[in-house]
Amino acid sequence: MEPRQAYEEILQLMHTATDLNAAAALLSWDQETYMPPLAADARAEQIATIASITHSILVGEKAQRLAEYFREHLSSADGELSETEKRIARVFTREVQRATKLPEEFVRRKARITSLAQQAWKDARARSDFALFRDYLAQIVDLMVEEASLRGFSEHPYDALLDVYEPGLTSSVLDPIFEKLERATRSMLDYVRTASTIPEDAFLRGYFPRQAQLDVAYRIVAALGFDFKAGRVDLSAHPFCTSFSIRDVRLTTRIDESDIRPCLFGLIHEAGHGLYEQGIDVALERTFARDGASMGIHESQSLFWENIIARSEEFWHWALPILQEHFPSQFGSISPRQFYAAINRVQPSLIRIEADEVTYNLHIIVRYRIEKALIGGELVVDSVPAVWNAMSTDLLGIEVPDDARGCLQDIHWSFGGFGYFPSYTLGKLYAAMFRTALLNAMPQAPEYVQQGRFAPIREWLQEVIHRWGRTVEPAELVKHVTGRSLSEEDFVEYAWQKIRRVYGDS
Amino acid sequence: MEPRQAYEEILQLMHTATDLNAAAALLSWDQETYMPPLAADARAEQIATIASITHSILVGEKAQRLAEYFREHLSSADGELSETEKRIARVFTREVQRATKLPEEFVRRKARITSLAQQAWKDARARSDFALFRDYLAQIVDLMVEEASLRGFSEHPYDALLDVYEPGLTSSVLDPIFEKLERATRSMLDYVRTASTIPEDAFLRGYFPRQAQLDVAYRIVAALGFDFKAGRVDLSAHPFCTSFSIRDVRLTTRIDESDIRPCLFGLIHEAGHGLYEQGIDVALERTFARDGASMGIHESQSLFWENIIARSEEFWHWALPILQEHFPSQFGSISPRQFYAAINRVQPSLIRIEADEVTYNLHIIVRYRIEKALIGGELVVDSVPAVWNAMSTDLLGIEVPDDARGCLQDIHWSFGGFGYFPSYTLGKLYAAMFRTALLNAMPQAPEYVQQGRFAPIREWLQEVIHRWGRTVEPAELVKHVTGRSLSEEDFVEYAWQKIRRVYGDS
Secondary structure (H helix, E strand, C coil): CCHHHHHHHHHHHHHHHHHHHHHHHHHHHHHHHCCCHHHHHHHHHHHHHHHHHHHHHHCCHHHHHHHHHHHHHCHHHECCECHHHHHHHHHHHHHHHHHHHCCHHHHHHHHHHHHHHHHHHHHHHHHCCCHHHHHHHHHHHHHHHHHHHHHCCCCCHHHHHHHHHCCCCCHHHHHHHHHHHHHHHHHHHHHHHCCCCCCCCHHHECCCCHHHHHHHHHHHHHHHCCCCCCEEEEECCCCCEEEEECCEEEEEECCECCECHHHHHHHHHHHHHHHHHHCCCHHHCCCCCCCCCCHHHHHHHHHHHHHHHCCCHHHHHHHHHHHHHHCHHHHCCCCHHHHHHHHCCCCCCCCHHHCCCCCHHHHHHHHHHHHHHHHHCCCCHHHHHHHHHHHHHHHHCCCCCCHHHCCCCCCHHHHCCCCCCHHHHHHHHHHHHHHHHHHHHCCCHHHHHHHCCCHHHHHHHHHHCHHHCCCCCHHHHHHHHHCCCCCCHHHHHHHHHHHHHHHCCC | CCHHHHHHHHHHHHHHHHHHHHHHHHHHHHHHHCCCHHHHHHHHHHHHHHHHHHHHHHHCHHHHHHHHHHHHHCHHHECCECHHHHHHHHHHHHHHHHHHHCCHHHHHHHHHHHHHHHHHHHHHHHHCCCHHHHHHHHHHHHHHHHHHHHHCCCCCHHHHHHHHHCCCCCHHHHHHHHHHHHHHHHHHHHHHHCCCCCCCCHHHECCCCHHHHHHHHHHHHHHHCCCCCCEEEEECCCCCEEEEECCEEEEEECCCCCECHHHHHHHHHHHHHHHHHHCCCHHHCCCCCCCCCCHHHHHHHHHHHHHHHCCCHHHHHHHHHHHHHHCHHHHCCCCHHHHHHHHCCCCCCCCHHHCCCCCHHHHHHHHHHHHHHHHCCCCCHHHHHHHHHHHHHHHHCCCCCCHHHCCCCCCHHHHCCCCCCHHHHHHHHHHHHHHHHHHHHCCCHHHHHHHCCCHHHHHHHHHHCHHHCCCCCHHHHHHHHHCCCCCCHHHHHHHHHHHHHHHCCC
């Protein structure tokens, strides 16, 4: 077989699989946005059927043969395949390998248990009763240990799970970074606790009619560059971004009429994901490389726009007049500086998804350490609530009053998402590193933001990050953009700057 | 192989195929309702991929083997399979046979030509220039002749195409019915033309704000019994009904703020389709029998609710107060009788989709006769515009000013939908026959309508028609419900009653 012919064959396979994935993604999108309630059972079957067909393509004889061919011949395909084509072939090979590691029987067993576990978790959280979830969590930890062993690892079993979301990252790299991040965050919290000024943020709450909130949010994400001809926005209980092709990117947001933040910052966050998806090179369409480099890199893009840009003081010089136009009585007398300070208030709190930029990472560190200890066999399921509460009190300085606001607050464990949580903090660290790189490459970027000129920044992100899609591994990408390896330093420096600006006397 | 085992195997195949069909239907629904414009190309690929996978399942070795098994062993499966299961197996067998008749190469060629033809048709209609469509129409007629020969027929090649939409129906049955229908319609038109009264209908036009129209339409279809927990309504340029499961039925409507009719009657029409889909026995879920008995039977259900019920005088005794509540100045002084007369005005017009209940069938007769003559080789494509215009003038009594309002007005030929048009009139004839059966079974039905009590009528329809889904052939179903075979008589009697009531002096 010639490389060209083999490449055409993997393209065909990927076209079929990605078209099926797009259909499954639409079935899921519809489920969260428009699907009538009684349709749930049939919908679950439809999604499962499509996932199973896609899986059978990946583990099928043809895909295996082609993946093996490229594992052996990729390096010798120079001149016959372009650099992009070789990278796409590598992504294909990796995806086939991944799919092959988990036997059908395991995938089904995991799907069944996690499906029941999600229901049990809902009940347990609603009643704040860990006992209702305990047995499922124990089964899921066993599943995860089994999965780690099926996937394989060199040092710690948790690394196999981390690799699913952040290819190549290991806990031996992550542990010292999280330790340094923890120390820096403790210092910041000490600084904030003893600061003489506390930003006023009461004006962020009030009555903000639904449609006006959407109008503002649409205007702002359109200005950031989200292309509404190649995407759209709908409402869902939990905001998310999904895409069915490079030119079909769906964002959702939610509205709280008593608080201006969830809809606006939620949509900017999802638009950050959306700009990544819309910015992928069209040459990667209908291949496995039409995707983000990793969960953490994807999150860095949403957080770049949500935090680095839209929680900067410069941004509100441009954006506040828009808010004032739609909500004159609420914001008419607020200055950009006041608004900036209000949205950057730092305050330890119980719920991860409501946490500020600084304390958020502490929530992740708690989860990460508990996950790793569970998978490593150093912690038993029964001890999770007590350990959670002790760690939370130690790190955040607040008591956990019940498990609903403690170890039961997040859905991730119930669907078997061990290894997922670190992505959120990785996104923050990457975003801060990309900020440094942007300021080096484009020192005038803050002025652009102040003028509402987002195109140069978006184009820079597209050039260095978005267009590559999944053809690059996260570590390679970060090295290429920043010249350095993953580190907490830029985030810590960025966060200190902000805290001093908000809480200092300057 | 035992019947039970074979049945379980066809169930598995049907589950996979119907889940894929549901995904393809959602991709199409989304395309018409929410999809951003730039997504069109990728979407077309996604739909084509899924259609091709479904097709490959049906023509695959396993499906062939199972279909053959049931062709041979179905009659001997008594006692091992229930009556419903045997009927489902028969639908499976028929579907596999159908899929096998058209070779992959033909399906692709047809898809390619009709895709180009649809674009050409749009241009041709926009410029009212038949020449721009002529070559494509010629190719499509050739394709249709080829398809008829691939599908097979006993008498006329057109019968093979008719059978796609109305299994078992032939032109030898249809021709005399259409001739009698034509004669009766001519008489009705003569009566209307010489009537002394012309119903006033100016009050149907005005300014009807979008949301108020939707509120009225939702209220009314909810009262008819459309279950919004198992379905929903969205907007699209061309109203349609689709479903992804028995409990996920999607209707669309469109809004003309200057005319009360398109949104309201459009949604009642689609809700008629939707009630059929929601009324199918859940035992047929995820099988090929979860569908209407035929296109004509499906249309009979939409027309039953749109015309027989919602264009009856009794209906407006109940429904007019709702309209008056939402549009007091427009309808405050209108009586149910006046409203009834206005929406039943008979007036020959050029555009099929705008035609009234009576003249509508003449549009279908024109198309049917031209289609049959083209397929039978008695008419050449170049003569279509002239023949169209002559037949229209003869039947409708009006001159066709241009091809855009003549033979280019409908999309069907461009997608290869020869054999489709008769379904519309079949729906009218079936609906009138079902009306007769309903009045026999439930003489008080008109009183129920006047009281807004639609449940007994809907339940009767579900009992005799809906629940059977596609386990019955249309002729069998009609015979079972009405005791008779397809006939134009009931429609003609029903239409005469209405015309006399609207145009007579009574």
